[in-house]
Amino acid sequence: MDELTLVVATPFKKKATSSLSIKDFEFALSFDLKWMAPDLASRIRDKAIRSRLLRLEGNRLIPAFAIEKIELPQGFKPSGNIFSEKTPIEELITMIAAKTGKTEKEAIAEINTHQERLGDLVDIEITALVVAKEKGCDIESIYQKLYDKVFNRE
Structure with a gap:
């Protein structure tokens, strides 16, 4: 499974919801999970939107994939490679x-x-x-x- 997909899926799975506000998504990555600084969480959000993993409807983020099919590996944490650009x-x-x-x-x-x-x-x-x-x-x-x-x- 693609690391970006796992990172994007985690806040939705942890909160058991199919949509999150931008603020809640970034807060989950930054403070709930303690994975990254808020500015990096914003970069993840933008990258996920550009990659079409997330759709922005109003101020709500909605996954463009089936969250329920994603299984998070035990102890998963994103690597620093998550911020590199894809070809x-x-x-x-x-x-x-x-x-x-x-x-x-x-x-x-x-x-x-x-x-x-x-x-x-x-x-x-x-x-x-x-x-x-x-x-x-x-x-x-x-x-x-x-x-x-x-x-x-x-």
Whole structure:
């Protein structure tokens, strides 16, 4: 399971709710769980929204994945790597998994199956973009990054 997904899921699971206010989400990460400073909790919130793991409706955060399917490992704590940026394909894999309720491993397998059907005629990132679009993911935030990566090669 993706570390960001586990971090995002934890406040919802601990409070047994399907939505949290922004303040409650950040408070849970910072003070209840004592995982990070409030400014880092805000960064996690923003990263989760950009990755389409969370939706913002009014001032409420709503997970875009099935919280009940997430099992938190005993003694789980996020690593410092949680703040590193994902590559576009990693973001697409996360989106596909969240949208379909599958694991990231299953999302990767589906992308690979599509890639084989295309006979490796396109980059794997483009295949992931196609799969994400087919699954109904909002790819707008990743499209430009991927376009730049694929078409602005040196």
